[in-house]
Amino acid sequence: MNQEAPVITVSHIRKAFGSKVVLEDISLKVRKAETFGLLGPSGSGKTTLVRLLTGIDEADSGEVHVLGVKVPKLSLLSQIGYMAQSDALYSELSAKDNLEFFASLYGLRKEQRNKRIKEVMEIVNLEEHLRKKVNQYSGGMKRRLSLAIALLHEPPLLILDEPTVGIDPVLRMSIWRELKALNKRGTTIVLTTHVMDEAEKCDRLGMIREGRLLAEDTPANLLQATGSSSIEEAFLYYGGVRS
Amino acid sequence: MRIGALTLRILRQFIHDKRTMALMFVAPLLVLSLMSLVFGGETYKPNIGLTGQAAVLSKALTKHDAQIVKYSAEEEGTLALKNGEIDALISISGGTPKVILEGSNPTANRAVMQALEQAARDQQISGQAQAQARVSIQPQVSYLYGSADMKTIDRFGPIMIGVFVFFFVFLIAGVSFLRERTTGTLERLLATPLKRWEIVIGYVCGFGIFTVFQALLISWFSIQVLGIMMAGSFGYVMLITLLLSMTALTLGTLLSAYAGNELQMIQFIPLVIVPQIFLCGLFPLDTLPLWLQRVGYATPLYYGAEAMTNIMIRGKGWNAVATDVYLLITFSLVFMVLNVLALRKHRKM
Numbered sequence: 001m002n003q004e005a006p007v008i009t010v011s012h013i014r015k016a017f018g019s020k021v022v023l024e025d026i027s028l029k030v031r032k033a034e035t036f037g038l039l040g041p042s043g044s045g046k047t048t049l050v051r052l053l054t055g056i057d058e059a060d061s062g063e064v065h066v067l068g069v070k071v072p073k074l075s076l077l078s079q080i081g082y083m084a085q086s087d088a089l090y091s092e093l094s095a096k097d098n099l100e101f102f103a104s105l106y107g108l109r110k111e112q113r114n115k116r117i118k119e120v121m122e123i124v125n126l127e128e129h130l131r132k133k134v135n136q137y138s139g140g141m142k143r144r145l146s147l148a149i150a151l152l153h154e155p156p157l158l159i160l161d162e163p164t165v166g167i168d169p170v171l172r173m174s175i176w177r178e179l180k181a182l183n184k185r186g187t188t189i190v191l192t193t194h195v196m197d198e199a200e201k202c203d204r205l206g207m208i209r210e211g212r213l214l215a216e217d218t219p220a221n222l223l224q225a226t227g228s229s230s231i232e233e234a235f236l237y238y239g240g241v242r243s
Numbered sequence: 244m245r246i247g248a249l250t251l252r253i254l255r256q257f258i259h260d261k262r263t264m265a266l267m268f269v270a271p272l273l274v275l276s277l278m279s280l281v282f283g284g285e286t287y288k289p290n291i292g293l294t295g296q297a298a299v300l301s302k303a304l305t306k307h308d309a310q311i312v313k314y315s316a317e318e319e320g321t322l323a324l325k326n327g328e329i330d331a332l333i334s335i336s337g338g339t340p341k342v343i344l345e346g347s348n349p350t351a352n353r354a355v356m357q358a359l360e361q362a363a364r365d366q367q368i369s370g371q372a373q374a375q376a377r378v379s380i381q382p383q384v385s386y387l388y389g390s391a392d393m394k395t396i397d398r399f400g401p402i403m404i405g406v407f408v409f410f411f412v413f414l415i416a417g418v419s420f421l422r423e424r425t426t427g428t429l430e431r432l433l434a435t436p437l438k439r440w441e442i443v444i445g446y447v448c449g450f451g452i453f454t455v456f457q458a459l460l461i462s463w464f465s466i467q468v469l470g471i472m473m474a475g476s477f478g479y480v481m482l483i484t485l486l487l488s489m490t491a492l493t494l495g496t497l498l499s500a501y502a503g504n505e506l507q508m509i510q511f512i513p514l515v516i517v518p519q520i521f522l523c524g525l526f527p528l529d530t531l532p533l534w535l536q537r538v539g540y541a542t543p544l545y546y547g548a549e550a551m552t553n554i555m556i557r558g559k560g561w562n563a564v565a566t567d568v569y570l571l572i573t574f575s576l577v578f579m580v581l582n583v584l585a586l587r588k589h590r591k592m
Contacts, residue, residue: 054434056590072592078436088431105435 005068007032007157007188008053013062015048022048023211026062030190030204033183037202038192039235045211046192047085050159053190054082067157078106081150085161085192087142091135095126095145098134099152106153120148123178125171139166147175151182158182160191164198176201196232205231207238214238262507270513277518280535281526288529289330289354292320296335303362309355324387331355333382340382346389347556349398350527356384388557389472400471401480401551402525404461408484409491409544410516412457416450417495417508424589425504433590440583446496447489447579454488466555474558483554483564486571487547493578494543500585519544524552543574 008030015023023045030036038046051057052064055072064071067079089098096117103113121127124144134142143166150158158179164172179189183203191202199205200219207214207222215222215238219231226237257264291304294314301311312329314320320332324343330351332343342359344352359382389397423429432442462480466473473480498515502508522528522539525548531539539545550567553559 055592056430056433058591072590074436074438074592077434080434082431082434084427084431084434086427086430088427088429090428091426102431102435105432105437107436 004032006030007067008036008190009063009065010049010053011063013052013059013064015045015052015057015059021211023052023059026208026211026213028206028213028216030188032188033186034203035179035183035189035191035201037199037205038190038208039194039196039199039205039231040192040208041194044208046194046208047161049208050161050190050192053159054080078153079155079157081153081155081158083146083150083158083160083163087139087146089134089142089145089149092133094131094133095121095137096130098145099149102149103152108153116152116154120151123151123175124148125174140168140171143167144171144175156187158187158189158191160189162193163191164193164195172198196230196235199231207235209235209239262510266510266513270510274513274517277521280531281521286530287350287354287527289351289358290328291355291358292323292329292332294320294332294334297333297340299335300333300340300362303365304358306365307358307361309358309362333359342382342384344384344386346386347398347552348527388474396469397472397556399525400465400469401555402523402548404465404471404480404484405487405544405547405551406520406523406525408454408458408461408487409519409547410512412450412454412488412491413495413516414508414512415495416446416492417499417502417511418505420446420496421499421502421505421508424499429589433586439586439590440579442586443493443496443579443582447492447575450492451489454492455485458484458488471555473555475554476560479554479560479564480551482568483547483550483571486568486575487543489575490543490547490571490578493575493582497578497582497585500582500588518542523548543571546570546574 006029008028010026010028013023013026014021026049038049040046048057052059053066053071055064055066055074055076058072066076069076090101093101099117099120100113103116108116117130118127121130124147126141126144126148129137129141134145137145143163147160147163150160164175167175179191183189193199202219204216204218205222206216214235215225217225222231222234223229226234228234228237286308288308288310290310290312292312292314293301293304294317298313301313305311312323314323314332317332317334320329320334321343323329324332324345327345330345330348334341342355344355346352363382384391423432429442433439458481462477462484465471466477466480494515498511499508502511518538519542522531522535522542523544524539528536528539546567550564550571553563553567557563
C-alpha cells in the first residue's frame, strides 16, 4: 500500500562498544505511517538500534537514512519524537514545568505550547496531574508523561523505547488506540518491546536477538511462515530453538 | 552470617570502584603532603628595601635571612613597595630609622620586624664601643596597607570568600550536571535539536543568575556582618566573586563528565579544591618548591585570591585587578570549550 520512499532505511549497520559487538549487519526499512516494532529480549541491542536511528549514537559501519536524510544530522532531531527507556524527567519539577521546558526546546511558541500541552496530557490521561511534581508520580504515570513529551511537537516520526512498561492494561490499550490514530494521521512509529503479545499490534515487526535481525515482516506473515500459533513461538523458531 | 554477606558485598563494591579505593588511600596522602609542604616550609624570608643611610643596616639584616634591595631614591623604593616587590622599606631620616611595611600579609610583617629586631640587637652588642650608634634604635613603623591591628581574618577573609564561593559553586554545579546524566535527562536533551554548546551556555546562564545573588550575599555578609577589612570598592569585590563562581561552575560541569555518581564528584574536592586553597596565596608561596609555585599559578583561585586581596586590603582599583579579571574569564571560556568537547562523548553532532 506504500510505494513512497521508506521513512527509515537502515543498511548493514554494525555497532560495537569496545570489543563487544552489539549490532551486527542489520538492515531494515520502515514505511511511512506504520507502526514498526522491534521485538527482542533485553540486551539484544534494541535500545542501541533506536539510538542509532536518532543519531545520538553513530554506527561503526553501515548507513542510516531517516526521512531522506543521512543520520546523524542535528536538524533531523526536530522531526523525531523520542522517548528513552529511562524516564528522563526532572523529578523536582511539576509535569507542566517539564512539558514547557521540552516544548521550548522544540521551539513551540506560547499559545501553541499551551494548546499542545493540554492535548498530549489528554492523550496520556494525566490532565488532572498537570501541576503535580513528578516525584509524586507513579512509575506508570512517569512513563505516560515521557510519552506525552515525545508527542509535544507533533513529529512525523516517533521513536519509543519500551513505551508501555509499567502501564496498566486499560491504559495501555488506550495508548495503543492513540498510536494507531497517529498512524492514520501519517505519523510513523518505531517502538521497542520485549512483550510478545504487544508485538502483534504492530504493523510490522523486526525480531532481534544478540544483535542480529532474525526476521522482518508483518506479524501475520511471521506466524504463517513459521507455522506458529504465537509470536513467541515464531521468535523461538527464528532464534534457532525449534519446539 | 548476614553481616558477613554485607561486609563482603561492600568489599566487592569497593574493589569494583577502583577510584573510590584509590581516593581513600591516595587523597589523604596528597593533602597531608601538601600541608607539610605549606606549613613545614622554610621560614619566610622578607624582602627589605633600603634607601639612603639605611644601607648601613644591609649587612646585619642579611645575616638574619632578609633579602636586601637597595634603592638610591626613596621614590623608587616606594614604588617597589606598592608593586609588592618588597615587604618593607627602611630609610633613616634625622637619625631615626623609618620602616614602612607593605602590610597586607601579617606573616611578612612579622618576618620583617623580627629581622629588624635581631639586627638591632646585634648592633647593640657590637655597638658597645660606639655608644651613639644605639641611641635611636627604636624605629618608627608605618603601614602602606593595612595596620598593626590587622587581624589574621582580615588577611584570610578576602581569600576565603573566594575559596568558599569556588567550593560550593563547583560542587553544586558539578553534581547537578552529573544528575542530568545519571537520570537520563542529558540523553533526552541530546535527542532534541539542542546543540552541545547551548547546553553548556544554558548552564552558565542558569547558574549565573543564581551566582550573582550568591556573590552579592557573600560579599555583603563578609564585609558588613563579619567586618572583614575592606579598603576598596564593593563593585570590584562583586565582580571578582562572580567571575570566580563562573570559573567554578564551568570547571565543575566539565569535571562532572568524569564522575560516575555524586560520590565521585565529591572525590574531586581533595583533588581540585584543597590544593587550590593551599596554593592560592593564603600562605606565602615564596617558601614553596618552585614546581609547586608553578602549580599555584595554573589555578583560577590564585588569581581570584590575588585580586580580592588587592581590592579589599590594598584598596586598589581596576588597573591592579584587570589581569586577574581577564585570566578568570579565560579560565571560564577554556573550561566551557572543553565541556562542549567532552559532551561529544554523548553525542557527536
